Amino acid sequence: MGKWILITRALFEESATPLEYKGAGKLQGSVSSAAFVLDNLAIVIDGKLYLYSLTKGTWTPAQGVKSMVSTVSALQCCFSKDKACMDVSSCVLLYNLGSALDDQQVYMSSNGGNSFFNLPMAPKATEFIIGVFNMPTVSSIVAMLADNQRKFSFRHISGNRSVQTDNHPMRDPLSSIHVIQPAGMRGHLIIWSPHMLLYSPNHGIVIVPVYIMGEENATLPPPKVTILQVATDDNGAMAVLTSDGVLYYGRAGLEATTVRFASVIDLSKDNLMLFSDYGDLMMIQAREDLLLIGVDFDHKVIIVQQELTRTTPPVQSCPVEQFHSTFAGELFYIDMGSTVHLSAVYIPSPLCKFFPLVTVTESKLLSLEEKCVEDGITTEGTKKYRLDIELKQLFFMEAADGTLKPSSSLRKGSLSTVAVDLMGRNVSCKDFNPLKAHILIGCPPGKHTRVLKDITTCTKGTFTQEQLQDNFSYVIPKAVYDPQHLFRPGSASSDLHISYSITDYFCPLLVYHDTPWIPSLELWNGNEFVEQVSADFVMFEVNGMYNYQYLQSVEDAKCVSQPQNWTSLLSQQKYQPNPNTAWTRNNYKSCKDSDGPPLTDPEAQYQVLNMGTRNRVLFPNYNGMYVFRVIVVDPSYSYCMLTTTFSVYVYGAFPPHPLPSCVALGIFLAIFVVLLLIGFFLSKRNYKK
Incomplete structure (x- = not known):
């Protein structure tokens, strides 16, 4: 309110104590800009940015800002606690108003103003900064720039792309131009100075004047009148107070039109104009209370609906x-x-x-x-x-x-x-x-995959839930797993004892060892079934088991380029191999893409699965438990990292022979020969008799 910074949580209904700097070092106390950022108030004091915590009452200087700044800009996203919304609220921009763009660095923070980095702006000529704004609904940072001809334009910066709008004349010095980015994220901008009021419905691309209803081609401000204040709300309402005490009310949509209110505002008082939660106007006047060492507020409420009934020409009743x-x-x-x-x-x-x-x-x-x-x-x-x-x-x-x-x-x-x-x-x-x-x-938070469990060990009586809950464990022989997940035979030095978690995996799927098999993947959004997953996916055994194969070869899958595989992708990781990150939608390359690596090993196993293809998993002559993790790798299926983990029990395999086959064959032949000899000698003895 001029000489204080006052923070209210009750829309100025309660008295407030002026904010006092209690951080390290001494300051002159020249405040040039302030903005709410998450749970902080970002304040530019003496050309430097400080964060005042609204919850802890502490002061923290921003890091990474190497030059003097005057203005902080931030847009708060209040409709969700989603990460994308929080990222918008965490974006803070810093710049020095009126400085030449080629001499002044623009700073950006993505962590709520704690630390900043340089934002490249690529000046095209002598340009001066009027404002820099975050506009997430067009995925751009938008800078308002002025040239030597007293004209301004907007530059949209998105990644490596930069788009410049048309030039528009300025009617006042650069330092007196204000830009309002109304809440609501509709892309509206209001540009005003004492002798100028302009409106953009689309992020500064199109800029139009603000008209006055009932007066042909009349725009704000009228001749010989200047603008003192402009207020907006998140529903498109706007109010303009002019130097003759007249109040204009309007609504911004594709265009902005205002109507003149009959009431005249007393300009002898230093009023702050803002909208209430009900869409009415409030005129707030600060009054210092010397006894309480604080500031009280006087309120004057202007009922908009009442004023609309007194306008000339009359406003049409709502049809x-x-x-x-x-x-x-x-x-x-x-x-x-x-x-x-x-x-x-x-x-x-x-x-x-x-x-x-x-x-x-x-x-x-x-x-x-x-x-x-x-x-x-x-x-x-x-x-x-x-x-x-x-x-x-x-x-x-x-x-x-x-x-x-x-x-x-x-x-x-x-x-x-x-x-x-x-x-x-x-x-x-x-x-x-x-x-x-x-x-x-992006990815809906509740979207995930599940494996259809139609036949399990519990439904077929192989195991009961009580058995699986009662400290159930199993052993993986050292001959069938690799502790590094690199599919290396003989890499394990001992058998692996696994405690089964029925909480994580519930009842295992039951699969016959001699049947080609593929998990039936389902896509869910929360508790709502969406569809059967039709995308490419891969899977691995979480404990490192590798004693399974794939039905199709690279040639069988009709690949036109050499496909990826687990061994090569795991070996490319810099640190310890991690199958959870080695093969995902971020690095998947389809072998149906002719731009991929040349086909060098058509007989290799094709390790990509899809419920719409013939490729399947083949289990060996082995009875035991597997815990698989499925990863959907097709980048065109979903933005989500779709993964799920489930267990499989393979049954029906013959028990392994205790002796090597060659030894067993030799013993069998020896017994057969002995029996032949015994038969021969017995028959010979009987013949002699």
């Missing part, structure tokens, strides 16, 4: 009876090839000219299909409409083998906002806020 959905404010995931279906209810009055319009912030990543259908009538006889929305992920291309492959433009973790608003309403229907849903390209 919409209902406008709602079940998706407002929710986060939805789109995995590879999946679809999100949304639905909204819209009940207009018979003469209503408003209609619902669907927008998406990242049209390069999502395809949008909408259909408005009549869905019955209300008890009053008014037609009821349902708006159905279907969202799909873009940037898939068909590969040579007919499968869908992600293109190079595909970006996992991209966040987009879908909004349904009433087109043409301007400032009418104040209580019907836009319906917003947030779409995340």
Whole structure:
């Protein structure tokens, strides 16, 4: 409020104590910028950034900032605790307002402002920094830059790509330009200075003036009037206070239109303007309490709906009876090839000219299909409409083998906002806020794989659950396992004793040793079955057993390039071989890809499984327990790391012979010869008699 930093958790309903620096060292106390970041308040003091913990009350200087800065920028994601949302809130940007871009470094932090690194900006000419913003709904860092001609533009930086927008004239010095990034993540920007008010509905790409209703081609601010304050909320509402005490109220959608309120604000008081949770305006005035050594607040509430009834020209009464959905404010995931279906209810009055319009912030990543259908009538006889929305992920291309492959433009973790608003309403229907849903390209948290257990040792009576729970253990002979998982015969020095965990594996699958076998993989989302997994997967025995083979060879699988295998991938790991990370969707190469390595060993076993192919696992003449881990490796199937672990009991094998076959054969032949000789001599004796 000018000379203090005051923190309120009750929307200024309670008195507050000015924030006091209690960190190491002495400061002059010149504060130039502040922003909330997670559970901290990031404050630029004397050209350096400090984090004040809102929970612990401690001060921490930021690390990695090597030059003076003036401004901190951060966007807080409040609709979810998902990692993608937390990553947005943890992104902090630092820069020096008005400095030349080629002389000034822009800093970025991905851990909430604790440490920073340089953000390359690639200046194209003499450019000066007005602002730098995180815009996750287009997966970009956006910089607002000014040139020597008193014009500004926006530069979108995403990875190695950089896109520049058109230039626009500035009407005030660079230091007096403010940029508001309203909450809600719809890509809106409001650029204002004393003699300028501009609005962008799409991350600075298109910039338009803010118009005044009832005055032909009139824009804010009016002639000979300057702008003092601008306030916004996360539903698109905006308020503008001008130097003549006039208050303008508007709503930002595809365009921004305001209406002039009849009430006049007393400018003799130093007021802070903001929106309440109910969409009304609050004028907050700080008042120092010398007795309590704190600051109290005086409030003046401006009821927006009442003011809208007194405007000239009058604002149209809302001709919409209902406008709602079940998706407002929710986060939805789109995995590879999946679809999100949304639905909204819209009940207009018979003469209503408003209609619902669907927008998406990242049209390069999502395809949008909408259909408005009549869905019955209300008890009053008014037609009821349902708006159905279907969202799909873009940037898939068909590969040579007919499968869908992600293109190079595909970006996992991209966040987009879908909004349904009433087109043409301007400032009418104040209580019907836009319906917003947030779409995340990535792995849904509940998506996982399971193995279908139709025939188990428990259902067939081989083992009971009680047996498996009662400290059940088994022995793996040293001849059939490798402790390093490298499939090396003779590498184990002793037998391996394993304690079975029925909690982890429940009852083992029961498999006959002489039957080619493949696990039946299922895809689940939470407790909802999705489908049978149709993707390529691999598996390994977690204890290092290797006494099993595969039905198909590389040639049988019709590979056009040499496929990967466990031995080569494990040997390529830098440290101790780890089959959990050696072969995953991140490094999988299909042997059906002609760009792979040349085919050198067509007789090698093909170790990739798929329920839609003929390849199977072959077990030897061995009765015993296996614990397998399955890893879905097809990168075009899902963003998720789909793995599961299960147990198999193989039965039906003949017991091993106690003697080597050659010894047994020799003994058999010797006995046979002895019997022949005995028979010969007996028959000869009988003949003599």
